[in-house]
Amino acid sequence: MSDTHARATEAPRPASAEDVPYELIELLFFAYRDFVGDPDRILADYNFGRAHHRVLHFVQRRPGLTIAELLDILQITKQSLNRVLKELVETGFVESRMGTQDKRQRNLHATTAGRELAVRLAQLQAKRINAALAIVGPEAGEVVARYLAGLIDPAERRKVLGSLAGSD
Amino acid sequence: MSDTHARATEAPRPASAEDVPYELIELLFFAYRDFVGDPDRILADYNFGRAHHRVLHFVQRRPGLTIAELLDILQITKQSLNRVLKELVETGFVESRMGTQDKRQRNLHATTAGRELAVRLAQLQAKRINAALAIVGPEAGEVVARYLAGLIDPAERRKVLGSLAGSD
DNA sequence: TTTTTATGTCAGCCATGTTGACATATCTCA
DNA sequence: TGAGATATGTCAACATGGCTGACATAAAAA
Numbered sequence: 001m002s003d004t005h006a007r008a009t010e011a012p013r014p015a016s017a018e019d020v021p022y023e024l025i026e027l028l029f030f031a032y033r034d035f036v037g038d039p040d041r042i043l044a045d046y047n048f049g050r051a052h053h054r055v056l057h058f059v060q061r062r063p064g065l066t067i068a069e070l071l072d073i074l075q076i077t078k079q080s081l082n083r084v085l086k087e088l089v090e091t092g093f094v095e096s097r098m099g100t101q102d103k104r105q106r107n108l109h110a111t112t113a114g115r116e117l118a119v120r121l122a123q124l125q126a127k128r129i130n131a132a133l134a135i136v137g138p139e140a141g142e143v144v145a146r147y148l149a150g151l152i153d154p155a156e157r158r159k160v161l162g163s164l165a166g167s168d
Numbered sequence: 169m170s171d172t173h174a175r176a177t178e179a180p181r182p183a184s185a186e187d188v189p190y191e192l193i194e195l196l197f198f199a200y201r202d203f204v205g206d207p208d209r210i211l212a213d214y215n216f217g218r219a220h221h222r223v224l225h226f227v228q229r230r231p232g233l234t235i236a237e238l239l240d241i242l243q244i245t246k247q248s249l250n251r252v253l254k255e256l257v258e259t260g261f262v263e264s265r266m267g268t269q270d271k272r273q274r275n276l277h278a279t280t281a282g283r284e285l286a287v288r289l290a291q292l293q294a295k296r297i298n299a300a301l302a303i304v305g306p307e308a309g310e311v312v313a314r315y316l317a318g319l320i321d322p323a324e325r326r327k328v329l330g331s332l333a334g335s336d
Numbered sequence: 337t338t339t340t341t342a343t344g345t346c347a348g349c350c351a352t353g354t355t356g357a358c359a360t361a362t363c364t365c366a
Numbered sequence: 367t368g369a370g371a372t373a374t375g376t377c378a379a380c381a382t383g384g385c386t387g388a389c390a391t392a393a394a395a396a
Contacts, residue, residue, distance in 0.1 A: 019298070020287070020290045020291055021297050021298065022290065023332055024309065024312065024313055025225075025290060025293050025294070026229075027313055027316035027317060027320075028203060028316060030319075030320050030324070030328050031317070031319035031320055032196065032200045033243065034321045034324070035196060035319055037321075049383070050382090050383085051383055051384090054197070057193075061190060061194075066342085066343095067342070067344095068342065068343085076383085076385090077384075077385065077386080078343075078344080078345095079345080079346095079384090079386085082343090082344065082345075083382095084383080086344095102341095102342080102393075102394070103394085104341065104343065105393095106342085119188070122188045122190065122193060123188055125188075125193050126187065126189055129193065130187070130189065131318060132316075132318025132319045133315070134318075135314065135317075135318040136311060136318060140314075143304060143311050144192065144311065144312055144315045145191055146308075147301070147303075147304045147312045148192070148195035148196060148198075148199040149195060149199070149303075150299060150301070150303040151199035151202060151203055151296055151300045152198050152199055153202045156198070156202070164190075164191055164194055164195070217352075218352085219352060219353090234373085235373070235375095236372095236373065244352085244353065245353075245354065245355080246373095246375080247354080247375095247376080248352060248353055248354075250375065251351090251352075252351095252352080254375095270362075270363070270373080271361075271373095272360095272362045272372070272374065273362095273374080274373085274374070337396100338396085339394100339395080339396075340393100340394080340395070341392100341394070341395085342391100342392090342393085342394095343390100343391085343392090344389105344390080344391080344392105345388100345390080346387105346390105347386105347388090349385075349386080350384080350385075350386105351382100351383090351385100352382085352383095352384100353380100353381080353382075353383100354380075354381070354382095355379085355380085355381105356377105357376100357377085357378090358377085359375080359376080360373100360375080361373085362373080363371080363372070363373095364369100364370085364371075364372090365368100365369090366368095366369090366370100
């Protein structure tokens, strides 16, 4: 892909003038748009939005998660988190228990209802993911996972991958 | 991965109870989060947000795009689009010309400044994408592209893929 | 005991999505 | 030609989910 079509009279390489993978950039946009679109419709029935979904998802996947850990995952402010978390607790989808070791901390858990909703949403997304996998071939899962991991900030990557493996 | 560990006494399959690819679901979240994070910092210097970026990007990639086509791509309302588009036009990054065939239409074009900004942002994202590609191996690009295409709504897919090819 | 840490909360702002209503110019069709 | 459909623009109001800054409390740590 580098020197395939030598351009007439040009410098060794204009840094990265035009090896921009526009196709992947746009596919990522379209794919993500539809990927998060599925749950949105269901969440609307509960008067929840995407923010609620993200919180519920990670609480369900990482039982006992603390507020600080959740903030680190979502990379939003505690005020933003609190708004949706409070609603999830008040409506009985998430439980917030005082930490046993450190009583300042809160350990978050999905309730039965929370678990059910989270799983329902995850299955919806799974359907789409597995359909895509069926098109490309199942061996693509591994490749795509490593590719997506490669898109994560290098500084974050180790931590994220560790938390993925741990909760699996 | 299907029947590897046969479960003792269970029905043929509970529909899709637990073959949920949580790893991919979460990787998609983290990857997209960081992928759109890069441009955000630059856009802030221009008092632009993500919405401006998306508009500028597609206008630059599809010169002469009409309002209706852009709305179809972004899947937002014309009021939402108009707010950011107006700003892009007023600040000289996008030009809106009356259609030649159909004078009701507007054909959108990036100005020189608009093109420069769009390319700069695309190169930033390209850096990340190419870094990920370098990790997985260049042959992954093809696989990932087909996978991401598979995530797009089937009803939309043909149209989207057509527009990608056309603008390449 | 003082300080730091983990969390909660109030108040207000901003960006970007939404709906609904309505205006204008232009095109199309009977 | 005249009626209706179409493409766009715009006003107003509202919802969601980010943000900053300030301040409060309880518990841990120094």
